[in-house]
Amino acid sequence: MRLRGAILATALLTTPILATAQPISGLYVGAGAGLHAPQNPKVTPSGAGFGTGQLQxxxxxxxxxxLAVGYGLGNGxxxxxxxxxxxxxLRHVLGTPFPTASSGTIRSYGVMANAIFDMDIGSRWVFPYLGGGAGYQWTKLNAVNATALNGGFSSSTSTQDGAFALQGIFGASFPIPNVPGLSLTADYRFMDILGGAKYDGVVDNGGVITASELKLHNxxxxxxxxxxxxxxxxxPPPAPPAPEATATPAPAPARSYLVFFDWDKADLTERARAIVKEAADNSTRVQVTRIEVNGYTDTSGIRAYNQDLSVRRAKAVAGELVRDGVPRSVISVQGFGETHLLVATGRNVREPQNRRVEIIIR
Known part of the structure; x- marks a missing residue:
């Protein structure tokens, strides 16, 4: 039982995750409140009158x-x-050799260091997360009293002690529409405050006042x-692209071709190779001054990574054009990342039509 928290925290961080990460980059803050359900701890008492058994x-x-302050790495x-x-x-002290009346409160507080992984399950409105943490927790037995109903014995303590603690976390966040960065959260937490905390008290046993000690376990x-x-x-979500200004008509109209890619890929499919071949063949039938090869991505992932991915996609298409007979000297290659979306979306949206390379024959 003592290692339950450690096992749970480790399992949460090592279980294979099939979903991809919802990237949170940089600083964030959080706060929460809810239901506290303690699992009744066992207690070993010392002092005359308690008996020899273990209490609960x-x-x-x-x-x-x-309250929490954290930092996201951008990869989940x-x-x-x-x-x-x-x-x-406190409701009752169980296990005493006589019926007792009990009162008092039990308070715990501390600091935990948590590691958490956010998941993208394909929904814009819910992102599950798993995590675990370690830290230190103080527990205060505040005016905890146990008095024999038939008189003659009472015990009281109002001290605190601390111990190392582990916790596991499972929950989900729910982004608030139209408020970028703000999310509601709901989670379940299991904490194991490792046993061994000790609390000093006083026992009145038939008028004889003695010191006592309570030791809490697990x-x-x-x-x-x-x-x-x-x-x-x-x-914030990107604004719809502004309409492009009408250009002066060119002597010959430009011809363009769209080559689409799988998510997070820069490899050409058979269909993509066929489109590139068609563009290469048509470039020999018209007067060509240059061929622009422009790469783009959708908005999922990190912007810097998407910029590099768009360049790799454009270079893959340019290389295929050269293999199909187009002189490299007439080809210009550019990557625009997740800008100039073909289909306007918000952040972290996988849109197939935005994962493209456009071939423009001038």
Whole structure:
């Protein structure tokens, strides 16, 4: 049980992921709150009157909250520092040798370092994520009291201690339309505060006041968190392309051909080679001053990567034109990345018609 949190966190980060990443690049902040469901911890007491058995703290549901600051790498992975707080009320102390009345609150707070992977499942409105974290958590037993119903014995403590902690995270984000960078989040978190925390207290056993100690073992917490996240450098959706100015009619009309590519590919398909061959053949039938080969991508992925991909696509088409007999000296090659979209879309949209190279015969 003690290693459950470590196993869960490791599994979340090493499970093969088939979906592609939803890139978040740069700084982001997040906050959340929700239901805190502690898994009743076992306690080893010391002090006269407790008996020799192991006790258990029976807690009510409570609430949690957290704040996080993180940084996305642009490839789906992001890392964050999180501060958290949780509170629940003590319902009963179980396992005492006599019926007791119990009261008090149990509070925990700490700092966690999390690693999270966002996934793109093909939806514009929901992006699942998996993650895990490690850090340190302090737990305070605040005015925790156990009093025998028949009198003669009472115990109280109001101290705190800390321990290393692990957590696993599973959730999803929901982008807010028309507010770039803002998303709602919902996730489930399992935290294992490793056992060994100790708490000093006082025992009144028939009027004899003695010091006592409570040792908590393996605090497991389950939390459901609803929150918001804002990424600072998400650009607004691109405006529709402005209409091009009417050019002065050329002596001979330009001829253009479109060659389309698979997602994240610069390889020519058989259909693409046939179109390039047709353009090469037609270039010998008209007066040619130059042939422009312009590469483009869709908006999915990172802009710098898309710029390089568009150049590679244009070079692949230019090379095929040369193999089909077009002199290299009349060919100009340019890459425009995700600009000049054929079909206007927002960010991170896979649009097949935007993954293209245009051959223009002048």
């Amino acid at each position: 703290l029976n807690e009510d549901f409570g609430f949690n909250s957290n 992975f992001r890392f964050e520092i999180e501060g958290d707080f949780a509170r629940s009320d 605090q497991f917490d389950h939390d459901v968190v609803i929150g918001v996240r804002y990424a600072f450098n998400v650009p």
